[in-house]
Amino acid sequence: MLRSIATVSIAGTLPEKLAAIAAAGFDGVEIFENDLLYFPGKPAEIRQRAQDLGLAITLYQPFRDFEGAPRQLMAGNLERARRKFALMHELGCDRMLLCSNVSPDSSAQFELQVADLALLAELAQQQEIVVAYEALAWGQHVKRYRQAWERVRAVNSPALGLALDSFHILALGDSLDQLDDIPLEKIAFLQLADAPWLNMDVIEWSRHFRCFPGQGALPLVDFSAALLRKGYRGPWSLEVFNDGFRAAPSTLTAQDGWRSLLWLEEQAQAVLGQIEADLFSSASLPQRQAIEFLEFAVNAAEADELARWLGQLGFSHYGDHRSKRVALYQNGGVKVVLNQQPDSFAAAYREQHGASLCSVACRSDHPQALLQRARDFAYPVYQGQVGPNEHEIPALCAPDDSLIYLLGEQTSDVYHDDFHVQPAADVLGPQLGGIDHLALAMPAGALDNWVMFLRSVLGMQADVEQVLPDPYGLVRSKALHSHCYGIRLPLNVSQSAGTLSARTVETYHGSGLQHVAFATADIFQAVAAARQNGVALLAISDNYYEDLAARFGLDNAFVARLAQHHVLYDRDPAGGELLHVYTQPFAGGCFFFELLERRGGYNQYGAANGAARLAAMRQG
């Protein structure tokens, strides 16, 4: 597949964009007209640069407001086309995008539009250029690809074909199930963009919120599978208008774009029942994934303090590493590692971020597949130093440069070989079943990078984004979860500097752990035990409980029990329930802990209680 991207999709000047696009591995590039207009050099220089970088110029775009324009404008419009064709020759590009006319002054008359398009096609054919005609979702008379096709068919010129753009087609609720009567050679270009579902004007949605395939919620996979089935083998070209991408480092954005095309091709081929052998190694996803342990980077004082917290939370000291200053703690299904080894990855991490989560170990039935997927998607992998006879655990580098260790399902060797394991001590406290989720705070611009990483390498799926009101601004929270919910990661971003999320990012100098949620089978037992151990829980206002009773029609005894334990409550429409408490933040650090109990298949994160928690953290 020839992978291409429009220059408008990323930030920078035109030379910067071309360099980033080539470095990311693309084969081709669409030149967005304005990028060329502002480039202080000849079009031929861009042709040469692209050639030097190994990039084909797949498209020149856009040409606008042509067919059916008022008659007095036609001579000028044809002259405009002639000039653009001449420029395209200088550029070494033989394909031009024509958007359907959006002008209210344009004619609704089919024959007139066809006559105009025929004129343009004739001119193009003389110049050995192909015009790819695209139905803009907000075109005045041509909004849908079938309408564009009717006109292309009527013109019947080899110099006029269809441009199919996933956003314009899917945003209107169309699909590619009406391709049968469109000859393959009439598909002159393919543009791909995803987007979150937003209830807004389609122009604004298109111009500001497009994203790469896999980062949004449009049915891109079915769309692409339909084209593969049809036999389309032309370029797959990304065309994304996104306010964040316009401002993000262009190399990172371009890399994610390239990954999104690889991911999309994999997914589309899977829909067709086969992944082509030449695509990439296509290591299929593990069936089971869960978090095996968390590793915190700490200094000696922080290690003592965190160990004390863990003790209060019912963790016992499970062992010490044979060669490193690394201690292991356990409570039921949860293991936590405190790493204060000098000259280690953890030490460097702590130096940069303070006391923080520096790695997560992921347990799965096929860790090598995850490692291979990371390589396929061009993510860096990590290999640390190990002592003699110690386990060598492969690791992925997450987008914030923390690590994700990859373990198989038999993990006991790792502990027994690498650690002096101690007999389990009798520890009082809450009994934890596992790590329910990790909430990460990150800069707003990093969210899409994380989504691409988690979707492509770990195969995680995204839930609908929530908006949480912090007393000092809004926080957007997008949760991803692995197949079967073995791993859950709510990702929080905020553009308001005063919110807890933004302050967490500021403290860490980047992304980092906001809290760890531990699953319990009995929240009231867990809370009682935790409090008995001296865990400082976040106090929740009596007014919250007063409202809760009115809101959910709960019985008074149950509400009183919730209030007594500071337990927050949520219920989903299917009757699933979440009962959860939060600790105070870890002293001097940013992160805190949550204890929760899910009942009846509740699958969310208590976003309805987000405002209560955030307010309580500021008024505690």
Added chain:
Amino acid sequence: MLRSIATVSIAGTLPEKLAAIAAAGFDGVEIFENDLLYFPGKPAEIRQRAQDLGLAITLYQPFRDFEGAPRQLMAGNLERARRKFALMHELGCDRMLLCSNVSPDSSAQFELQVADLALLAELAQQQEIVVAYEALAWGQHVKRYRQAWERVRAVNSPALGLALDSFHILALGDSLDQLDDIPLEKIAFLQLADAPWLNMDVIEWSRHFRCFPGQGALPLVDFSAALLRKGYRGPWSLEVFNDGFRAAPSTLTAQDGWRSLLWLEEQAQAVLGQIEADLFSSASLPQRQAIEFLEFAVNAAEADELARWLGQLGFSHYGDHRSKRVALYQNGGVKVVLNQQPDSFAAAYREQHGASLCSVACRSDHPQALLQRARDFAYPVYQGQVGPNEHEIPALCAPDDSLIYLLGEQTSDVYHDDFHVQPAADVLGPQLGGIDHLALAMPAGALDNWVMFLRSVLGMQADVEQVLPDPYGLVRSKALHSHCYGIRLPLNVSQSAGTLSARTVETYHGSGLQHVAFATADIFQAVAAARQNGVALLAISDNYYEDLAARFGLDNAFVARLAQHHVLYDRDPAGGELLHVYTQPFAGGCFFFELLERRGGYNQYGAANGAARLAAMRQG
């Protein structure tokens, strides 16, 4: 008038909000339920706090999804109401907002809705509470205030009235011209919010983009005038959901809210033909306003360099201040002051912001009125130190703490009395007619503060906001202009750290001058003269001119002349034209200069060329 505001309109915890609202001068406050739910104390404590702060609790809000709800929910809903009424008694509040039901499960049956509302009204009447029923613009069956009125009339209870909310009414295109048959006593509450016109889903628009009256574009003045005419004398209460306000310092936001109500009352009374004497001094706006001079805060080296630049731009050294290290330069209708006086306002300003514009002198036919307006609207005014026999010029403090000096129309005395004026030297260079506009860069959160200041004190009007693509992110530009366009101020903000606007703000540590545009009568003469003097103009790509010819159908000779002079070109739909050039940025500083010629009534700022300029500045 009793001025009130909903706690949801500003940032912070409930106690912080109450303190900010009282400090801003409000008389009352609507308690937004969630703020109370998260407050870790009894409702009675809030009652006491409000009382101590002199704030009446004007409304408890919102109560939702009541009328026409499925029958099996009715008992629970009534219980919910009972609990809220009890809470309101603790709070000392006798008025509750009821929003029209948004549930798709709610009944469309008028009689059923009325019966439910009658039940609630009966309960409320027993509790001596009034329910104010509001038609949400996205209510399931009740969207418009006339629909709400039909139900209120049918219930016919003293405990049920209408809540009129300007956003819900105006967003749907309704107006208050159908108030006649609604008895005054049935208007139980008035909520006010403005908003920019946005083509988007009304819920999202309402929840994220409301603003204070005068900051948006809804016809709030006519709306309020209709209520005054009707005889409404109840509270005017702001209810604003705004992502920026949620994150901004609550004291500043609350102050602007208070100002907006004062402004709105003034404007509404003016529509009715009289400003009530007890409103405030209501100094009416001057008819004529223009910029008289600009003052830059500089050190000695910067003064030399800027003087050299001014010389190249055709300014002559007009004089030196009698007692201070302040020099005056002039070119035609433009005067510029370079202030390097130690221990002065300018010196302190330079210390904080670097070489920058520290004050603007505004010439008008009634400067005292502007000073009085600033005092009325609770903006600080400034009085500097003057030497013996020197003019004492009053000044306003702009929202970024720069100064706006207020001069009358006879200004020659100021120069002759305070300066050793020199005979005009023969200086070659462009001939400047005046200061066309000042473009300011500011943090995104400051824009609304500026809009409120410029609208209320200087009476300026806002144009529609433009979005300019910088190579490193989007920039929003909102221009304000005085009556008759004597002063024009495009205000630029960007949330993307890499844009020129954001970097300007970073360099200044706050708002500041991005560029000064000088008006010329003949742009080609001015450019030729400037270049002959060695002014370094921003070079514009040949590709820009190639496109310009195609886009506007301009003749080749004219386009060649534009290109030769690096002149950018824009044309408005009415045929008005803008011809303009930019200088390179002032060495080491942030700001630069523009020379422009307006033809045929062109009234904008060449936003279409913004991207070309910004790209050229990054690729120069």
